Amino acid sequence: MRDLTQGPIPKHVVAMSVPIAAGMLLQTLYFFIDLYFVARLGNAALAGVGTAGNVMFVVFALTQALGVGTGALVSQAVGRKDQPEANLVFNQSVGMGAWMAAATILGGYALSGPYMTMLGADAATAQAGTTFLYWFLPGLALQFPMVVMGSALRGTGIVKPTMVVQMLTVLLNAALAPVLIAGWGTGHALGVAGAGLATSIATLAGNVVLAVYFVRLEKYVRFDPSQWAPRLATWKRLLSIGVPAGGEFAAMAVFTGTVYGIAGTFGPEAQAGFGIGSRINQMIFLPAMAVAFAAAPIVGQNYGAKHAGRVRETFRVSAIASALIMLAITLACQFEAESMAHIFTSDPAVVEVTATFLRVISWNFIAMGIVFTCSSTFQGLGNTWPSLLSMGGRVSVFVVLAFWLSHQPGFQLRQLWLLSVATATLQALFSLWLVRGQFRSRLGASAAADPARA
Template structure:
């Protein structure tokens, strides 16, 4: 096992930053997928198409959340055995992760395609956008195996200590996606279907290129049919770590789908504005999500190597970096929300209704940073049951009731709807900080004996 893949050696801050920055770049590039789709639709199509892609994206994000939750389990598993320098178990973990995801992707694809209409109906998708939204969801559904494949390979590489190659693979996909969006929608006039086809085609090419490149290189694992097998012990470990993460992501997405349903009932302009805001949510929270994912791998390797002190230093450094980056987006949303919305749509009505929502929801950029970064550390420690209950409590017991109250008593106030997210994240941050401090103290006990 090569030393360059280990996160257990060297000064903590340089090692963490070298690992995190490619993570951040890759996540920025990946976020461009949805942003470019929505921007191209906004440039070449009507508000109904924007609302269709916005609502359809909420559905596809459920799929992505399920996938990334399980893949993070793969990252933690591979990271643990990489830190222990156990090459045999590392390879078994990789083979198990890939095989499980191959089967999971087929089941997920069938479910998404078959349930597209009932889901969009439950979301109260505006009538004029319903057919287009279904078109987007079904088309993206056919590409789920490629999404699973790319994310599984990237998760394995990151657990192994390599965040650079996933960045290169997603950069290729993003360039292809942008070119495909402009060609199929801007030139050929395919509209919503065009951006969906461009997205899945780009991910398919990226996945294939990743497999070919790694097989021709000196990676620890060869991507062959013979090596795609499930090891029972590693599968149980993957399930124990990955399923709680995946479930919590699902519950969070369901709570946001409820927000989508509430907003859709207010009309196309409100749906478009909140759809644009959701894109900025992704970008503003990218530093926190990138640090969280990096901390999960960093923590898994260093706990595998019995070096918990390095992890405490990494958590503090990562949290400070993520907060500073999130503050930039927060200030932009407070000072000039019109310019943020204007990058995605020129419709005056959409901009007008979106301004109060942007100013309110941008406080979440700061609050959620604490939750994401600390959850990344806890996931790396395999404390996924805590993060699952934490996120489910925030989503089901705080966010949905608050949204219901606003919908019942002030259904026309996008400002109050925007306040819900930062309130939820603030509550979650309090008890997550308390639990993290407790874990740090437990780490110190052997040293004090």
């Protein structure tokens, strides 16, 4: 366990965010490795895997609900020096994660075909996406135990073991992708099925390694099967924090699904271009997201310890750092958009869609950095409903206006990207206002007990 209630806040932010960024980078490389080899299979396969990848947002909504609730309650318990409570929360999350993993498998196999038929630009795209999902779903289900273990460790201030495990899984995935997708060394190319299978195998291996770490080395929170049976009071506390956070990802799934559906009217090249652009976004967002994610356990421990001044300072330091990082990323996208697209495809039509998307959408990066920081602050405070209100408001406005624009004469995809920039800016302003309100209502009572303010 690492005590985040003492010492300089900027030092804690850096120490937490660097391993988190490395772990997130490696996790994102899963999708880039698959995308690189899938792109060699043609635009239908690329569009199919990209469209199918939106299912990740749905599953990530569930893992986010579980992980955020776990991390928030564990970090607050650590701040109060209440180890039995931290251990109970962790083990209840293990049990809940098992139920969610089972639901992912059953629901995923039942709905993959209808989902791809609805969103695929053509029959070939739908078939490719469905095949990919059938082999990818086990890997998605295995995200639940991985998230539970990683979130519990992050709540205790420990992030390096999770990063190391993610590194190992990415290396395994990188080795399996060319073998399973392209048939290197075997002569049996599985195509898009191999992309899903490679990720599933690698994720399974990562779970095994992280579980071994918990059994042999972790002391603060440990596996205790006697605490896995549902305790409704603890589940309620986990879900009251986690469900709104999961709702944010669900809203993003609606957002992305809307764009894929509208882009499909422009053909598989448009869907493929948006898919590549979205994956590039996921990677280049990582430094700012890591800073924001590091804020959650720091805020949580200091909120649990009633250090109001340190909570405010964590938000301020994280928000400024995220904004500066996003400014640098925005400039990179303005000048290197085509170069980024060419890493994955040489199709001029796909490159054009990707480059246009990156140039326009990058103008919302600073706003999104602020949104990420606000969201993590809400998590640390144990109230994620403001995040859901902020994201839900943005997505609702975007979806309504996007469908209206798509039916206007002369509609172009560029208009969707501009709409996204406008709604993201409004979301950032709204989130800042909500953070200010939460600080007034939740930190006022603890300010008098805060040595930093004294």
